[in-house]
Amino acid sequence: MKGILLVNLGSPDSPTPKDVKTYLGEFLMDERVIDLPVLARTLLVKGIILNTRPKASAKAYQKIWWEEGSPLIVLSERLQSKIQKRTNNPVALAMRYGSMTIKKGLQELVDKGCTHIKTIPLYPQFAMATTETIDVKVDELVTEYFPEVTITRTPAFYHREDYINVLSKSISETLEDLDYEHILFSYHGVPERHIRKSDITNGNCKMNGKCCFKKGSEQHEFCYRHQCEITTVNVAKKLGLKNGTYSTTFQSRLGFDPWLKPYTDRTIERMGKNGTKKMAIVTPAFVSDCLETLEEIAMEGEEIFHEVGGKEFTVIPCLNDRDDFVQVLVNIANEWAETPEATTV
Known part of the structure; x- marks a missing residue:
């Protein structure tokens, strides 16, 4: 069985x-x-x-x-x-x-x-x-x-068509009647060395953001950064998002070693200081709402945004049990x- x-x-x-x-x-x-x-x-x-x-x-x-x-x-x-x-x-x-x-x-x-x-x-x-x-x-x-x-x-x-369709639909349903300026795709962060350790080509990954989008690279099967970036790209394409209206960031870093960048909290702060008033944020690395989405993003993230002048901060729920x-x-x-x-x- x-x-x-x-x-x-x-x-x-x-x-x-x-x-x-x-x-x-x-x-x-x-x-x-x-x-x-x-x-x-x-x-x-x-x-x-x-x-x-x-x-x-x-x-x-x-x-x-x-x-x-x-x-x-x-x-x-x-x-x-x-x-x-x-x-x-x-x-x-x-x-x-x-x-x-x-x-x-x-x-x-x-x-x-x-x-x-x-x-x-x-x-x-x-x-x-x-x-x-x-x-x-x-x-x-x-x-x-x-x-x-x-x-x-x-x-x-991450690249299954049915998954991308569902993730895209969940975002569009939340934002359907909302006016927003930017959508942040926030993924759980990992140390940069984890990406290198998962590189099955032993050095092909350059950690410069370019190889993430190179088609046919065999290390993509185990490259977290690539898979996050492509998730964002596929959803943006599905939703017809314009360049400049969305971006990918990484949250929940621990310690002082370099982690995947850009960091979510610093991006929220920077965009608020630069005049963004209405931001939406989705967390595609999490399928279930948890501490990192309900507290770190929905509470701490919103507090940061409001402190620097942001007005509307919309958190898109995880897929949960849809x-x-x-x-x-x-x-x-x-x-x-x-x-x-x-x-x-």
Whole structure:
């Protein structure tokens, strides 16, 4: 039997400093998130970050926490439920970090008789700190606990026509009756070194923005920056946006190393200072609204914009459990499930 495992990032069990500290400890100690040697990573995370950040992060989570729980978890569960209703194969949900572990998700499917499982990371674009860490964790768990299971991975779906159509529609619906001057496409940032480490050509990536648009480059399969840039280009084309009315930025940087630029917060500030009064912002790297969209963008971003003279700041919701987005994931699942044999990719 074939089964589907949806995997998202994860969340603390509660917005308390204790639970946030536990969650951040697991998240930031992942070598694909903070890719430093283990000693340096331990000193940074356990010696500094976990002694300073949990209280502030807990306050941020408290601002966006729903009565039902973590928005990311609640929305992911709604998504899973809707997908399950549209496919004949069992669908489980797991998180890379936190108590809803990937091991539990795999076990749920195995208990239902699944021996072929397709993992669908809920990230349209590939990144070392998102998709790759899920793939590696799944491989480790299958080797140790589920040797009878065959895993099929899902490649990044940022360029699928049905995904671009849905993302474009979600933007147009929000902005249909609004007058705006600029749309900011804000993606989660990653350190520049992550892009270089994911370059399968060992040096073809020049980090100058030009190779992102070079057609036929084989490193694009694993280049997060390219996939973000092309997502923006494809949506802009679909919506008929004019040059100069939209741009791509990157948010949520950590530490002092160079991260992908331009930075979202500085771009919001600069554009507000330069006279932009009406801005819309969409976050295509996130399929579910979460701390980074509900607090960092919708609260902090709007505050920055208003402080420098901006007037209207419109945040476009993530795709969440939209029925048309549900269908995109159902399409991905069924395209695999309907093949004669599931094979490891």
